Amino acid sequence: MHNVSAIIKDKLRTMPRDMQENTNIVIEPMRSESLPQVIKLWDLSFGPPYNIQSASDYAKKHLSLLLTAYDKDKVAAVAGILDFDLHFAGQWTKTGGIAGVATHPSYRRQGLTRRLLEAALKELYNNRVPLATLWPFSYRFYENFGWSVSDVQYKIEQNIASLPQTGKASNYQEIPAENHSQVHALHDAWCEKWNLSMRRAKKRWSMLLSKPGASWLLLKHQAGYMLINLRDADQGTLIIREWCYLSQEAFADGLAWLAQMDSQFKKVRFLAAETDSLFSMGIPHSPAEIIMQPGMMSRVVHPEAFAELLPKPLSGIQIMDPLGVSSSKEKGEAIGPGELVQLVSGFFKEPANKKLAHLHAIAGMSKTFSVEKY
Ligand SMILES: CC(C)(COP(=O)(O)OP(=O)(O)OC[C@H]1O[C@@H](n2cnc3c(N)ncnc32)[C@H](O)[C@@H]1OP(=O)(O)O)[C@@H](O)C(=O)NCCC(=O)NCCS
Missing domain, CATH: 3.40.630.30 (Gcn5-related N-acetyltransferase (GNAT))
Structure with missing residues (x-):
């Protein structure tokens, strides 16, 4: 070692x-x-x-x-x-x-x-x-x-066509990015799930969401949120900047929402702290590529x-x-x-x-x- x-x-x-x-x-x-x-x-x-x-x-x-x-x-x-x-x-x-x-x-x-x-x-x-x-x-x-x-993080990349679809996409609703304060409590609860997680202060939220040239999509769920900068998309891959899911339902609903993007993107990529939420839904025909990174x-x-x-x-x-x-x-x-x-x-x-x-x-x-x- x-x-x-x-x-x-x-x-x-x-x-x-x-x-x-x-x-x-x-x-x-x-x-x-x-x-x-x-x-x-x-x-x-x-x-x-x-x-x-x-x-x-x-x-x-x-x-x-x-x-x-x-x-x-x-x-x-x-x-x-x-x-x-x-x-x-x-x-x-x-x-x-x-x-x-x-x-x-x-x-x-x-x-x-x-x-x-x-x-x-x-x-x-x-x-x-x-x-x-x-x-x-x-x-x-x-x-x-x-x-x-x-900490170690998982970079997960999955073909949109093979995303498990047991959830309900409409449980995620878009809110204007400037109303980010609506997801702060979820963000704090997410940090509290982990050891060594840092809370994003209000001014850092504002700085992130005013990034020049970005086009933000903020989707809120009862038990989570997804933050996407559409400009981050990379050769047919939709990249999620941050996905907070506090329940298995919020995870499954998010996958269902992402599956709706199949006409525009081939793949989706997100970072996660764990892989149990994904694997507990069964391994799809085309398994995700998962990279463990420091x-x-x-x-x-x-x-x-x-x-x-x-x-x-x-x-x-x-x-x-x-x-x-x-x-x-x-x-x-x-x-x-x-x-x-x-x-x-x-x-x-x-x-x-x-x-x-x-x-x-x-x-x-x-x-x-x-x-x-x-
Ligand atoms: C990385 C950087 C900050 C290093 O600054 P520096 O003042 O030259 O660093 P120091 O002289 O204090 O070097 C400290 C040690 O790191 C080593 N080191 C310096 N640059 C290094 C590099 N690019 N890669 C690996 N080791 C390096 C030095 O040899 C020294 O080793 P030693 O303690 O065994 O003698 C500088 O190269 C830089 O500004 N890079 C661009 C910006 C950047 O990457 N910032 C870091 C963001 S996290």
């Missing part, structure tokens, strides 16, 4: 902190006059199409902190924090979502992202935030900094605040944090801050480290799944 502890131990041994640091570069919250430079850096790093107005709103209104690495007044790198509510161990708690991480190509591979992540985690630690989450461009990159993948990454930030969320004490462990922020002083079995999240939330069916079997899945038996992407 892939041993992240080994990666972390290796990092701690081979990479003294502050190594290769360009000491002329200082890390501080973004100065307001630097916003155009930051937007230019995001544009350069994340590629077109890029909307300047929404990037500016994002920096000013969505991020709670935008840390910047300055070379005098030049922006060399940035990393932001988004505040999220996260459902974990049967309750809502805070998490710091790391976002907008980018380094100007002239400053790459000088350790600036490492310094920014460390500063961001220190800020979260000082606020007693238990966890930090992110969606990576590379899983390995963030494993080096103590994050671990914390989801979000998580890690502990403040160990005591994290332990307070759990029903049993965290005993026998020593957290080893490659960024040094969350390392624990107690002696015990070495574990990375992301691995600890995996262990207590039962990410693996069996505990990856048998010596820590007493902590396996103590955060509850709900599957880990993150609804929100950012």
